[in-house]
Amino acid sequence: MKIGPKIRRLRKLRGLTIEELAENADLTKGFISQLERDMTVPTVVSLKQLLDVLGVDLATFFSEFSERERHIYIKKDRVVEASKKGYQIESLVPQLKYLEMEPKILNLAPGAKYEVKFEEDEGFGFVVKGRIRLGIEKEERTLNRGECFYIFFDNTIKMENLGSRPAEILLVNY
Secondary structure, three states: HHHHHHHHHHHHHHOHHHHHHHHHHHOOOOHHHHHHHOOOOOOOHHHHHHHHOOOHHHHHHHOOOOOOOOOOHHHOOOOEEEOOOOOEEEOOOOOOOOOEEEEEEEEEOOOOEEOOOOOOOOEEEEEEEEEEEEOOOOOOEEOOOOOOEEEOOEEEEEEEEEOOOOOOEEEEOO
16 A cells, blocks of 8 residues: 555645645655655654644545545536636646546636746646746746646746736646
8 A cells, every 4th residue: 555645645635735744743844755755654653643634543544435536527526726816726626535646727817927836746737728938947938729848846837828818727736
């Protein structure tokens, strides 16, 4: 059984960053990062500390959940995760337990900017509609509909909609 991905999915489900989970569980950010990638194994004590923060007891964590998870989601199933001036982020597969991937849609209004520090392990983006300026660390490019990007852990992403219509970007975090 892979413990790391289950911890990662629970953390994301609770809306916590690696740093927040580490701080609340009195563990290090590096340990959590390695654990989520199955590069280390927790002691029973550290696993209990993590699960206490995540609100799950040991028995539940190691049991198989009986509820059946869906495979198909339609537009009305989407949940708005964040909505600020100029952008909105929708979860495409909301409230699914133990996500391995986290698909989202970023809607950017004309001229709007979006910036975030990427804390996941890896991610992929695909421009569904529009034209954006994308900056990842020191690299900057203009991307049009049908073009994509890949991002690694601990980078800052900057996007700006260059068009006169809303831009739509598919983001998949792993």
